[in-house]
Amino acid sequence: MKFADRIQKVDRRIIYVILLLAVVLPLVFRLGFKTYTTTPVEDLYRHIDAAAGRDDMSILMDFTHDPGVLPELYPMDLAILRHCFERNIKVFTISFLPQGAAIIQMALSEVKEDYPNIEANVDYCNFGFKPWSLKLPIMLGMGDDIAEAVETNSEGLKLENLPIMQNMKNYDNIQVVVEISGSSMGQFWVTYARAKFGVDVAVGLTAVMAADVYPFLQTGQFIGSLGGLKGAAEYEQLVDIFAMNGEEFSKKKARNMSWVEAQYKELPELAQLYKYSKARIGMDAQAIVHVLIIIFIILGNIGYFLDKREQKKNM
Amino acid sequence: MKRQIPLMIVLILGLLFVAHVFIPNKLSSDYLDWFMKWMKVIGPFAIVLGVFSLVYVHYNKIKRKAPTWGYSIVTLTALVVTTAVGFIWGIQEGTPYMWIFKNFNVPLGATMFSLLAFYIASAAYKAFRARSIEATVLLVAAIIVMLGRVSIGQAITHWIPDITEWILNVPNLAAKRGIALGVGLGMTATSLKIMLGIERSYLGGKD
Amino acid sequence: MTETIGIWIAAFLTLCMFSFLYKDNPFYKFAEHLFVGVSMGYYIPYTYYNAFIPYAYEPLFLKKEYILIIPFIIGFLYWFRFSSKYSWVSRYPIAFSMGMVGMGVPMNMHANVLVQMRTMMLPLNSINIILIFVGTISILLYFFFSKAHKGVYGKFTSIGVWFMMVGFGASFGYTVMARISLLIGRIQFLLGDWLGLIK
Numbered sequence A: 001m002k003f004a005d006r007i008q009k010v011d012r013r014i015i016y017v018i019l020l021l022a023v024v025l026p027l028v029f030r031l032g033f034k035t036y037t038t039t040p041v042e043d044l045y046r047h048i049d050a051a052a053g054r055d056d057m058s059i060l061m062d063f064t065h066d067p068g069v070l071p072e073l074y075p076m077d078l079a080i081l082r083h084c085f086e087r088n089i090k091v092f093t094i095s096f097l098p099q100g101a102a103i104i105q106m107a108l109s110e111v112k113e114d115y116p117n118i119e120a121n122v123d124y125c126n127f128g129f130k131p132w133s134l135k136l137p138i139m140l141g142m143g144d145d146i147a148e149a150v151e152t153n154s155e156g157l158k159l160e161n162l163p164i165m166q167n168m169k170n171y172d173n174i175q176v177v178v179e180i181s182g183s184s185m186g187q188f189w190v191t192y193a194r195a196k197f198g199v200d201v202a203v204g205l206t207a208v209m210a211a212d213v214y215p216f217l218q219t220g221q222f223i224g225s226l227g228g229l230k231g232a233a234e235y236e237q238l239v240d241i242f243a244m245n246g247e248e249f250s251k252k253k254a255r256n257m258s259w260v261e262a263q264y265k266e267l268p269e270l271a272q273l274y275k276y277s278k279a280r281i282g283m284d285a286q287a288i289v290h291v292l293i294i295i296f297i298i299l300g301n302i303g304y305f306l307d308k309r310e311q312k313k314n315m
Numbered sequence B: 001m002k003r004q005i006p007l008m009i010v011l012i013l014g015l016l017f018v019a020h021v022f023i024p025n026k027l028s029s030d031y032l033d034w035f036m037k038w039m040k041v042i043g044p045f046a047i048v049l050g051v052f053s054l055v056y057v058h059y060n061k062i063k064r065k066a067p068t069w070g071y072s073i074v075t076l077t078a079l080v081v082t083t084a085v086g087f088i089w090g091i092q093e094g095t096p097y098m099w100i101f102k103n104f105n106v107p108l109g110a111t112m113f114s115l116l117a118f119y120i121a122s123a124a125y126k127a128f129r130a131r132s133i134e135a136t137v138l139l140v141a142a143i144i145v146m147l148g149r150v151s152i153g154q155a156i157t158h159w160i161p162d163i164t165e166w167i168l169n170v171p172n173l174a175a176k177r178g179i180a181l182g183v184g185l186g187m188t189a190t191s192l193k194i195m196l197g198i199e200r201s202y203l204g205g206k207d
Numbered sequence C: 001m002t003e004t005i006g007i008w009i010a011a012f013l014t015l016c017m018f019s020f021l022y023k024d025n026p027f028y029k030f031a032e033h034l035f036v037g038v039s040m041g042y043y044i045p046y047t048y049y050n051a052f053i054p055y056a057y058e059p060l061f062l063k064k065e066y067i068l069i070i071p072f073i074i075g076f077l078y079w080f081r082f083s084s085k086y087s088w089v090s091r092y093p094i095a096f097s098m099g100m101v102g103m104g105v106p107m108n109m110h111a112n113v114l115v116q117m118r119t120m121m122l123p124l125n126s127i128n129i130i131l132i133f134v135g136t137i138s139i140l141l142y143f144f145f146s147k148a149h150k151g152v153y154g155k156f157t158s159i160g161v162w163f164m165m166v167g168f169g170a171s172f173g174y175t176v177m178a179r180i181s182l183l184i185g186r187i188q189f190l191l192g193d194w195l196g197l198i199k
Helices: A003-008 A012-028 A039-049 A067-086 A098-112 A132-141 A146-150 A163-167 A185-197 A207-219 A228-244 A251-255 A257-265 A278-314 B004-022 B026-063 B069-089 B096-126 B133-148 B151-156 B159-169 B171-195 C002-021 C026-040 C043-062 C066-082 C087-098 C101-120 C127-142 C151-194
Strands: A058-062 A090-095 A124-129 A174-181 A201-205 A225-227
Touching (some): A003 A278, A012 A278, A039 A201, A039 A251, A058 A067, A067 A201, A067 A278, A067 C151, A098 A124, A098 B096, A124 A163, A124 C043, A185 C101, A201 A207, A201 A228, A207 A225, A207 A228, A207 B159, A207 C151, A225 A228, A228 A251, A228 A257, A228 C151, A278 B096, A278 B151, B004 B026, B004 C101, B026 B069, B026 C026, B026 C043, B151 B159, B171 C101, C002 C026, C002 C151, C101 C127, C127 C151
16 A cells, blocks of 8 residues: 555544544643633633622623533633632623533532632522523513512522622623623624623633634624633633732733743642643643644645645556 | 414514614513513423423334334433432432433533544544645644644744734634624524514424 | 442443444443433423523412413413414414514614624724725625626635635634543543542
8 A cells, every 4th residue: 555545544543542642641641831811811801800899790601501512611610700709709690501500500519619708699699590582581681670680599589689689780780791602692692782781791602613703802792702721721820820819910911921930839729729720731632632633634635645646647 | 363463473573672672762661571571481381392392202213113212211211300300309509400410411411522523633634635725725724723722832933822813813803704794684684584474484384 | 429429420421422433332322312311301490490480480370460371371382382283373472482583683783783894994004904804895795696706806706715714714723622622621521530540
């Protein structure tokens, strides 16, 4: 068999094994690559951080995603919740998918175990699941009155009686809606809630959708975005180097890699937990696999062109 | 009665919603409140449709002893058990319902989609060919973005993440905006067609 | 104990799913069908507790807002979908919920078309803004099929193709990233939560 043929006809199972090794090895023997942060992620962090310590401002997290995209989006869920709990930012959570509501419960309990002082319905409120067919009525209703539109939290308690709702009326009290999903659900918030009530919207997306949001970032319809595992890793890093170390956000500092490295050395124990750095650890493997895929593309094309040249010669 | 009245309902409610957007007064705001209140009562009933459809399909498979009907028993049992657990022990954190979610739903859902990683790696090797100049441009852009989004790109040269940012913020933005404008106009046109009864396939049935 | 059992079950189901990479087999089929059933099992209890009780049952039966009997009945009409003779009755609740498309007409036009166009009309004072402007216009013209793509016009529309290829390339790069991330997540579970090799 000729070289070109041999390259072209590699068994797919060999490719699978190489891919598996490229994922496993960097995870076991950690490479410790540092990620760099980008503007859409920094903008979202800064925007959420502006609500720190305020009783009349909260963020609304919409978890309309299911387990299929969890490896990409769950680190975002944890990082944003951790940011809010660390900086005393009020949080509302909602999902228009039943599995999304279960993910909210998972994420809240996972972060809450490290913040024993954070109280349900005081520091955060889980609105739970609302059927997809009610997304527009609820989205629009919250523009007038959140408690009236949503009515009850996930435990069936009336929102109007909850302590967290005492200074919260409508979108004027929502710093930003963060839609975390693997679909174009963020577009609904922009089309209806932002257009009608002017609420700021940001998205946490699977990487598949990440390139599509740039026109909306330029118009300011999305004030920020987290794209896939890389976006989650960036947010994890910002939470660690600023919120966990009690530092005020500064874009200049966030981009200064030697300052970032120094901040990592001073991290409290809580920030070093594996669950809070999953995206960054995952990015080590991601880097190796990206190089591997590029090698695959180049090798495949070398085989293709050699084969083509051979065919031309034989004609 | 079968088709005309539903179409009239869509038209009238639709026109009232158009008016609601353009005329913000008490009457139009009351209309939205009324619609929301009613819709919240109607909405939950729709969920049952999806579940019933699944039960119907798998029940029929078992009844007809269709090929692989045994797996339909797995599906129905899983559906019934999960639902029953939710009703018996509740749906809050710490219940068996959440235990099933963490240990069944999460690994199954996440792993099913992770299989795509192997297929995309195989496709990268066997199918992504620079057959034309346009395809080459696509591949080069993809390679730059792949390198630029991970730390190795940054380690090679800071130009790679910089070019990646430029690609995303300039040519990619222009391309996605062109497409977004088309999609936006298409969505507006489709909404208008539904409201005016030109598009009526969502009603289903023939008569 | 229950946590350990749960992790072992999750690991077993993960491996069942991965077995499809070798070939289709009963373990994969079992896991696939189990997934469908379990996933659907989250719809009814969540809808019952988080939507039906607060939005339908309580207002109607506890607060005695009897007017809500009308939407309650309309909601029930959905279920006629399964009757071959009376399935047309289910069109009433569908029509009611579709009424909201009226709002979609001006809102979609505003958010997805007008705002995008307004941002395109920025002063053309930098190379990047000129490139975005030229790229968007050439793409829009590329999809305008009422004029033949020939001569100068044809050359201009072909610029749109180049922009789209770069855009698709960016999406493709990100798609690769997405798929790999999903695999990384599962391997992190197997190596970390199950085998304890990563901490």
